[in-house]
Amino acid sequence: MDCSLSEYFKKRGSIKTIGVIGMGYVGIPAAALFARSFDKVYGFQRDSSSSGYKIDLLNSGKNPLKGEEPGLDDLIRETTDKSKFECTADFSKISLCDAVTIDIQTPFLNPGDLIPDFSALEEGIRQAGRYLTKGSLIVLESTITPGTTAIWAKKILEEESGFIAGEDFGLAHAPERVMVGRLLRNIQEHDRIVGGIDDASTKRAMELYGPVLTSGNLIPMTATAAEVTKTAENTVRDLQIAAANQLALYCEAMGINFYDVRRGIDSLKGDGITRAILLPGAGVGGHCLTKDTYHLERGVKIADEQSVDFPEGVESLYVTARHINDFMPRHMFHLLKKGLNRSVKDMKGAKVALLGWSFLANTDDARNTPAEPFYQLCKDAGAEIRVHDPWVTGWPGIDIRQDLESVLSGVDAVVVFTAHRMYYQLDSEKIRKLSGSNSCVIVDGRNIIDPDTYIRNGFVYLGIGRGDKNSHPL
Structure with a gap:
């Protein structure tokens, strides 16, 4: 042949x-x-x-x-x-x-x-x-x-x-x-x-x-091995992100800083020692990581080979990781609710600025964006939510603006979902003036702002993995 x-x-x-x-x-x-x-x-x-x-x-x-x-x-x-x-x-x-x-x-x-x-x-x-x-x-x-x-x-x-x-x-x-x-x-x-x-x-x-x-380099193998390689490498990365997200949630619950813990873990060096931890965040998006786990799981189910020897009644570690990462937009919603409660505001009727619609910084790629489920949670709770993104100019059913000042004007809360380069330059004093609030909430889903600067300017700050700051004195 x-x-x-x-x-x-x-x-x-x-x-x-x-x-x-x-x-x-x-x-x-x-x-x-x-x-x-x-x-x-x-x-x-x-x-x-x-x-x-x-x-x-x-x-x-x-x-x-x-x-x-x-x-x-x-x-x-x-x-x-x-x-x-x-x-x-x-x-x-x-x-x-x-x-x-x-x-x-x-x-x-x-x-x-x-x-x-x-x-x-x-x-x-x-x-x-x-x-x-x-x-x-x-x-x-x-x-x-x-x-x-x-x-x-x-x-x-x-x-x-x-x-x-x-x-x-x-x-x-x-x-x-x-x-x-x-x-x-x-x-x-x-x-x-x-x-x-x-x-x-x-x-x-x-x-x-x-x-x-x-x-x-070129790495030859069989077609099926190549299919497993791609689905597995994305599945494992999704698992690594889930591990960081779960640790961040634990650090929040214990009132400590995830980034201190991460730095401490990474300090252990030596032969055969690998302790690197990825970064937590507001959610995983894109076309690959959100579904490649399911391709891998399906491949095992339809393979005409021997069955998998696996603990009975235990859900796949990879699927569990998917559930954790899918949960993070809901966690952002929980942080927003907590912040609004601390500033004595209700979610219903709250004006919220959502910064970043693409799933990845500095691109227009919004496929499976984690901002979308967060947006829907806010809408269902009666919030008025405005969306800003410098790259994404349109999305079905969503009004996405490129004028940041109009999005921030008169808001009760600002939620950072994407680490676009321009968001690193956000000015806390300018946002406070635009919002017109002395207790505006800011929720950082990508750890790109300095909590202390915002807290000093009267903001109610919350961030993923920032248990050391999420209950700061007002």
């Missing part, structure tokens, strides 16, 4: 033309980097009412992604000016491609049932299958349930193409490992996991990614 596919790859020659399906936070920078290293790249994007605008923007050399993304604007302009990158809704051009990568979101609509919404991904795979040619390579970069590439995706591609994966075309999973705000750097510098359904597919996929890497 491998021999036949290897011959097709050899006959086709080196990879020259690449297609990238899905022009989002992963597909756009990936396509731009491919275009710098290969002859031609097609970025495939549906001409839909919600995303079709990206086609004209990209073809005019403009970046549709907002926020601080070093180098991406220049690279898009450079590759379009040289006619090496073209965005199109014409999926038939997949037939021109030697390799096609697929970068489409894979959310869980209801994590409780462990069934992901693969509808958009399925359509992307079917488009690839309709137009793929013998000797081409298909690579799924989307984070997916372990087992998806070698079983589900393979079946769809074979149905649509009439070809056989592993004989007529190559198939692999090479998961993206990027963070918004450093997309280009991550793609070039992070090691790249490459997992084919066979050795020939793995080798061909390594030919695709090798030219893009500047310092990262």
Whole structure:
């Protein structure tokens, strides 16, 4: 089987033309980097009412992604000016491609049932299958349930193409490992996991990614192992964040400073000693950490292998971590209620300024933002809540403003949800004057303000993990 596919790859020659399906936070920078290293790249994007605008923007050399993304604007302009990158809704051009990568979101609509919404991904795979040619390579970069590439995706591609994966075309999973705000750097510098359904597919996929890497290494494995690697690395990070969040809640309850404890723990050095603790916060958002645990859990459940030997009646440690991180916006709501009570104000009718709607600092990425459940809790309690974000300019059903002074004017409370750079420069005296209150509440969900400065200026301060300050004298 491998021999036949290897011959097709050899006959086709080196990879020259690449297609990238899905022009989002992963597909756009990936396509731009491919275009710098290969002859031609097609970025495939549906001409839909919600995303079709990206086609004209990209073809005019403009970046549709907002926020601080070093180098991406220049690279898009450079590759379009040289006619090496073209965005199109014409999926038939997949037939021109030697390799096609697929970068489409894979959310869980209801994590409780462990069934992901693969509808958009399925359509992307079917488009690839309709137009793929013998000797081409298909690579799924989307984070997916372990087992998806070698079983589900393979079946769809074979149905649509009439070809056989592993004989007529190559198939692999090479998961993206990027963070918004450093997309280009991550793609070039992070090691790249490459997992084919066979050795020939793995080798061909390594030919695709090798030219893009500047310092990262290629790590070959099977497709399913690659799927587990991506879901597990995000699951473990989510667990580490949950550990920090739980410790912060404990420190609050005991009246001590989490950051003193963290510094003390980290001071223990020596061979074989690792005590690093991540930072707590107002909640975990984004497309990856909020759902990859469920992909991993589902992979275990659907695997046609032996059952997991696990303590009976004990919930998964990883799922428990998800519950803790999902709780943090509610904890922010509890801190706000406590602060308003201390300033002798009711939640009902309180005017609240929510600072930061994106889940990550200095970007416009608001997917699964933890600010949203907090916002809804406040609305349900009768509060009047205003939202400010310098990067997110719109969200369904939410009025998001870019004028910070109008958001802060006349408020009873200020809640910092995102560590945007501009929020580090907040002036306590100016906020006090804008609020018009001598006992304005400020809740810091990212530990970016100095509690003592605000307390001296008459604020009621509360912060995650700041048990030493959360009951300060008024």
